[in-house]
Amino acid sequence: MxxxxxxxxxxxxxxxxxxxxxxxxxxxxxxxxxxxxxxxxxxxxxxxxxxxxxxxxxxxxxxxxxxxxxxxxxxxxxxxxxxxxxxxxxxxxxxxxxxxxxxxxxxxxxxxxxxxxxxxxxxxxxxxxxxxxxxxxxxxxxxxxxxxxxxxxxxxxxxxxxxxxxxxxxxxxxxxxxxxADRMAMSPMETRLRMLLVLAGLPRPVAQHPVQDAVARTAVWLDLAYPDRRIGIEYEGEQHARPEDVLRDVGRYTGLVDAGWRIYRYTKYEIRDEPNRIVAQIRRALDV
Known part of the structure; x- marks a missing residue:
């Protein structure tokens, strides 16, 4: 049986x-x-x-x-x-x-x-x-x-x-x-971060925006971005805390900053506990 x-x-x-x-x-x-x-x-x-x-x-x-x-x-x-x-x-x-x-x-x-x-x-x-x-x-x-x-x-x-x-x-x-809705969203927390900004009246960011490196022939995908302002917004999940990922992210973000991007990185704790601060920071960055 x-x-x-x-x-x-x-x-x-x-x-x-x-x-x-x-x-x-x-x-x-x-x-x-x-x-x-x-x-x-x-x-x-x-x-x-x-x-x-x-x-x-x-x-x-x-x-x-x-x-x-x-x-x-x-x-x-x-x-x-x-x-x-x-x-x-x-x-x-x-x-x-x-x-x-x-x-x-x-x-x-x-x-x-x-x-x-x-x-x-x-x-x-x-x-x-x-x-x-x-x-x-x-x-x-x-x-x-x-x-x-x-x-x-x-x-x-x-x-x-x-x-x-x-x-x-x-x-x-x-x-x-x-x-x-956006089927490009890679994670629930990325969606929650995007909705936090949109419902606060900010422009809708682009999900999974590729930033290409013509010399290295590679691309970095930003969770959220305002491409015309070169503002990138990343949700940092627990996988980014692994030692190998921390080391990889160092070079990744250095390359983005060198290309003129401003990068804002948030965890689940900021999204849960400090949503107003996130909105204020991105609003200042956009100057809107």
């Missing part, structure tokens, strides 16, 4: 019936019950969104699919906030929300469902349509950007869903979200 999701995220009753584990062990320190009858092994860190999403799928397996931030996570376009709940879509009302679980009640067209390994999720386009209707316009743009970049589609394709589902919750916000 095979147990779906074993040993990552699984139904406890099925695992016990298959002889893979006992109820006593499931209730012990080695396993964590995330949802009713759904367990995961205890790790050194709390379960992340990917693991919680797989657990949520086991809860609704046969009745629903992963959607929203969970679908994006499993599809390889991770973009949800750190505290995003696992999310499922079910056709009826036989699944109620629980702590850590968001439930959408909707009927999906078969063409809006795909499978990743042993988990069913909404397709990239349907997932982007769902995220693009969020109340928070910034997070809506983050979701659309991430999926459009990962799967190389034009965000305006989501208007087809808007025409198909004109009464869907939040559909009237979709055109505004699409005016801000």
């Amino acid at each position: 095979s147990v779906p999701g074993w040993p990552t995220a699984f139904r406890g009753s099925l695992a016990v019936a298959a002889g893979l584990v006992t109820w006593d062990r499931l209730r012990g320190p080695r396993y964590l019950r995330i949802f009713p009858d759904v367990y995961v092994p205890v790790g050194t860190e709390p379960p992340d969104l990917a693991l919680r999403s797989r657990a949520a799928y086991r809860l609704v397996e046969g009745r629903g699919v992963l959607s929203g931030w969970s679908a994006a996570e499993i599809l390889g376009a991770s973009c949800g906030p750190w505290d995003a709940p696992a999310e499922v879509t079910v056709p009826g009302r036989d699944q109620r929300p629980r702590p850590g679980l968001a439930v959408r009640r909707d009927r999906l067209h078969p063409g809006e469902i795909t499978r990743v390994d042993d988990v069913r999720t909404t397709t990239p386009l349907r997932t982007a349509f769902d995220l693009g209707r969020l109340d928070d316009v910034v997070e809506a743009v983050v979701g659309v950007d991430a999926l459009a970049h990962r799967f190389r589609f034009n965000p305006d394709l989501l208007l087809n869903f808007g025409a198909r589902y004109p009464r869907a919750r939040g559909v009237l916000r979709l055109p505004e979200v699409l005016t801000h």
